[in-house]
Each structure stands twice: as structure tokens, then as C-alpha cells.
Amino acid sequence: MEIFWYIIIAIVLTVFFILDGYDFGTGIIHLFMAKEEKDKAVIAKAAGLFWDSNEVWLVAGGGLLFMAFPTFYASVFSGFYLPLILVLWLMIFRAIGLELRGQFDYPMWKSIWDKSFGVSSLLLALFFGIALGNVVRGVNLGGVENDISAYEAHYFFLPLWNAHFSPERTHPGVIDWFTVIIGVIAVVTLAIHGANWIRLKTNSSINEKLKTVIFRLSLVLVALTIFSLIVWHVIHPQPFGNFADKPLLIVFPLIYLAGIAGLFFTKSDRMKFGSSSLVIVGGITSSLASIFPMILPSTNDVNESLTIYNTSTTEYGMSVAVNWIIVGVLLGAVYMFIQKRLTAGKIDDMDYGH
């Protein structure tokens, strides 16, 4: 049962990163590349039409996590208190940026909200990557100091950074050089993803330029991936243990590789967008698989890591929820299908009746 919910939640959150990921990426490209008003407007619209229904996947994922793994939810949300609240604020700035730019026709008004959208998208991508980095690195569960826990074993509190910005086992901070690397990977990946989305959905005049941008960013991504694997070794002495023990898990890194290959070798915009989606899927699932069944490793020897087994709720609670989640997910898929059908094609060509 735990595994079922773990997979469902992983799927919901991955879908969130694929869908809202292109909004973040669109924001990053918008920030650096869009120069003419016409492009700015249509690129913002390529995110603006969808951010709301995409964000629901996060809300749903959060709700499901709360339901199935309440101890994990409580521990992580209070432990990462400050970064989470910052994420909330950034999400607000991202949303109002998108919603407000079209409301008045003054260049200054538009440029304020464009910045709000672009900068918060960039920071959100960075923060989500850092979050993933924290999860695989682990935290000082229980706030252990000299072998004594300051809190209950499954609670912790992380400062934003420690004195050396390093992933120390005794006093990790949220931001250190390791998590920042993962954060930068997330930014690059989502920028590629967003660029693909813009090419897919709009006729903007920077589409040609984006082609080279995607190519270059893909090279950067390959370099960063290799680099991160090397540093990964420094942090975890036995980083690939899980993959050695359970060879089937290798499929997840393979998905990642397939995505990267697709970025270089596929031709159509659709396939390229598919490829960057695969990179996201592969990246998240590989990270999760590398620590499974842990969901938050403990960096001290006093308290146990959080796993899907020691943070889950009762059997009854999890099994009644199975009944409604099946209906819910099917409905959600139907809505998404209808929505995508009706809004298929390029944004600029659509007639909204305005």
C-alpha cells in the first residue's frame, strides 16, 4: 500500500514538474530572450493560459502527501519552513506577473510584471532543484548535537545555509554547493523545456534563435550531469548501492539518457518537447530511486532516516483512499485531455472571441 501511494504521489508531482515546469522555463526564456512586445505578449500567454490548471497538480500532490504520509509532510514542511514560505511568495509573484501584464497598456506596467514573472520563474526552478538536492542529501533529523536529539526523532529545522555552504553531515543547510548544483541543473533543464514549449505553442520571432539556445543548453546539461555524478560520490560513499542491489531501477537513469539523446537527435518540436519531459521524469525518478525506500535520509547516526514505511498512515486510511483516487485521476486526465484538445495548436492563431 505504501508503495502504491508513493508511486501515485511521485507521478502527480512529476506531472506537476512537467506541466508547470514549462511555465517556469517559459519565464526564464522570457526574462533573457524576449525583446519585442509582440513576442513578450505571446510567450507570456503560452504560460498564462495554463499556469493555474498546472499548479493544481502541486496542490493535489501536497494533499495526497498529507493524507498518505502525514509524518513526512509534518516533518518536511516544518523543517524547511523558510524556503517553503519563500516558494509560496515566489509562486504569488509568478502568478500576478502573468495575470497582470495585459491589464494596462503602459510599457512600464508591462515591464514590471514581466520581470515579476521571469525572475520568480527562475528562482522557483532553482529552489525546486535545491529541494530535490536536499532530499537526496538528507538532513540532520532530530536536530542532533553531540549525539543528543533536540527534537522528536522525525523533526528537524534547517537554516538556509551553514557557515561554509558545504553539505556537512553534522550541520547541513538548505543551500550548499551540492544542492546549488542540482538547482542549476533544474534551471537549465526547465529552460530547455520552456524553450521547447515556446517553439511548440507560438510563432514568436525568436523561435529560430531558440533552436541554438536549446542546443547549447543541452550541452551544458550534459556537462552538469556528469559533474553532479562526480560530486555525488563525494557526498554519498555508496551512491549507487540501490542501483546495484536492484538492477531494475536502472530504467530511470535510462529514461534520463533517452531524454538527453532525444534533445540532440529528434527533429520535430513535439518530439523535442517530449524529450525534455523525459529528462524531467528521468531526473526526478532516478533521484528518488537512488534513496528508495528512504524519502528523507538522516545525516546522523542517532535517528533513523524517514522511509515510506515509518511515515505512512494506517492501512485503512490508505486503502479507502484508493477508491476515490482512481476516479479522481481518471477525471483529471479527462479534463486535461479536453482542455488540450480545445486549445491545441499555436497560441497566436487562436480566436478567443475577444
Add this chain to the structure above:
Amino acid sequence: MEDMIFYDRLQFAFTITFHYLFPQLTMGLSLIIVYFKWQYLRTKTETYNDAAKFFMKIFAINFTMGVITGIPMEFQFGTNWAKFSELTGNIIGQTLAMEGTFSFFLESSFLALFIFGEKLMGQKLHLLTGFLVFLGSWASGYFILATNAWMQHPVGYEILANGQFVLTHFTALFSNPWLLPAFLHNQMASVVTSSFVVASIGAFYLLSQKNEEYGKLFLKTGILFGLVSSLLVAFPTGDWNAKNVVKYQPAAFAAMEGIFHTEDGGAEIVLIGQPNMVEKKLDNKIAVPNILSFLTYQEWDKQVKGMEEFDKSELPQNIPALYYSYHMMVGLGTIFIGVMALAAFLLWRKKLYSFAPLLWVIMFLFPFPYIANITGWYVAELGRQPYLVYGLLRTIDGISPTVSSGNTLFTLLGFVGLYLLLGLLFLLLVGKAIYAGPKPQTH
């Protein structure tokens, strides 16, 4: 510990109050928009369609605000109330996750289509998407009230050795006797808000002699919905809720009504009076004897328990705030019925559109349903104190053990600043939409 919980509560109260300013309009207005759209399909009068589109614009701004202030609410359960989340996640996680799965997906997927898709889909499908948005927003209200109902009156649970509350009967969450009255009352109250807003914009157009044709339509529709919902809010739904409070939270009821001492032979109903917590009595009281006993039990001389009967640790901590909130809600509710009845009467006699004094009143009345809704929630939430889950989990035992008060204060200040900005932008945009007015079809 004391200041930790103080800032946690302040932050929750502030952010939820701000959030709830928006959903109450969303839920009520979606109903009225569907009504306009339906009238358009039925009568083929373009004015109705323009009205639907005009309110859709306001709806869209309002909806966005609801979404961006709602997400912090969900996160806050984990960030500020971690112990509570850990102990009750098994139960209220169900309803919250169902809200995300069943209502937010529905609402947000079809809202974009409703706003942009009129040409793409044709009129019948457009009405359908509007209806689905309405359904989504009411379903969301239903699940969130199911969550709150469990906190007010926990059912279908057992307590494990480690202190966790776990579900034993899933269906009990939805047959909770607290849920249906609260849901109906709350939804009617949101219709009150939206109809007063619609009527107020109508009155504004008539008084400023702009868009008068639309002004009349808005006024008429607002008064129609306003009268019916104001009546339903008071009776049967408000009354029904009061009976639930007497039954399940008697200490809260005594505090709401300002009854310090149990009186023999029937309780009076207090219309005006200020609780004096030192002498344990009401100052400057105006009261009508025996009515409260009758309203609560349909018996003129039945006893209603006063606060003296309860241990201090069982009584809500902030009794004056609870008492005033309750009296403001009920007082405003009575005024709403009065104003709407008068307006409906004048409408029927065809005198309303030229009767400026009442138009002015209607124009300035729209903030008051917001106040009634917020104070209504204060009654529910302050009355639940000192418990987070009534009778089971004290509020003090629900906070995050590792988050210091400095951090909470910092984020609280951040929210205050950010929401101030959001509030100003919201007013600017809605003001702009109202100023631009509804547009007749141009092609």
C-alpha cells in the same frame, strides 16, 4: 511556547481571513453567472450574455486571488501546524486531498475554457463549462467544510497508542451531523455576498447614469438572489447551526450568547450589551426574556447553560471577541433581510429605480456581507477554542515543534506586506473593470 502559538494563530487567522474574502465571491458569483448565461440561452436577449461576460471578468480576477492565497493555506498545515498534521493527517488529509483531486482540477481546467472558449465551443458548451466551474467551486466548499466539520465535531475515528487520530469509518466524514448545516449555511452566505456585489454595481450604474440598462438588470438579479439567500441564511440554516452548537459545543454557545449565569425558567435573548469579564455580566443590556430558550429548544422555559457551569479550561479564551462576532453576524443578517425585502417590494411596485436613497444604501452595503461571513467564521473558530480538534486535541499541542517564533513573525510580516499589495492590485483591477462596464457585442 506561548509566543510561538500566538504568532502561529495570528498568521493562520490573517491568511485565512484574507483567503476567504475571495472564495465567498467565487462560489456565489459562479451561480449568478450560470444564471445569466442560462437566461441568455433561454431568451436570446444579448444583455444577459453581456452581463455574464462582464461578471466573468471580475470572477477571473477574484478567482486568481483565491488560488494564490489558497495555496499558502494548504502549506501552512505542514509549516505552522506540523504536530496537528502528523496527528490528524490520516483523517483531514482525506478531505483535503479530495478537494484537490475533485474540485480544483474541475474548476481550473474549465475556467480557462469558460473565459476564452466562447467562440471555440458555441453557446451550449459554454454554458456547460460555466456550470462545471460552479460545480467545482461548490465541491471545494463542501470538502473544506467537511474538513472543518471534523475539527468542530470529530467522528469516525480512533486514537492509536502514539496519539495519532485515524479514520475507522470513511463515510462518517460525510454523514457528520455538523457538515450539512454548515455547508448549506456557508454556501447561502456566499450567495448573499455575491448578490450584494451584483446589486451594488447595478446601483452604482443607475446612480451615475452609466450603462443604465445593465444597471437595472444587475439590481433586479442581485435583489432576487439577495432576498432569497438572506432568508435562507437565517432560517433554516442559521438556526440549524445554532442548534448544533448547543448540542455539541455548549460552552461555546454560552459564550456566543453572552450568558454568564444559568437562569431558572427560560433564557433571554440579548440584543445589545457588552460582556464585562471582571464582574461576569453584560453591561448596558437590552434583552427579551425567554426567546432564546424558545429558539433553541422550542420551549419557552427550558434552561440554557451559562458559562459558570463549565470549567475555565473548557471555555473559549476570547469570550468578548466571540460574543461580538456572533452578534455582528446575526445583526447584519437581520439588516440584510430588511433591506432586501424593502428593495424587492419597491421593485415590485416599479419604484425602485428612481428611489435614490435606497440605491445609495444598496451601493454601500456590499462590504457588510463580507464582514458577516468573516465574523461568522470567527464564531466557529474562536468557539472551537481551546481545542484544535474539539474535545480531543488542544491548540497548543498542534504547532510545529521546531519553528521558532522569530521565523513565524518574519513570515507573518511578509504575508501582511504581500497581501496588502495584492489587495491594492485587486481593487485597482476590479475598479477598472467596473469603470469600463459591460460591453455590448460588437459584431
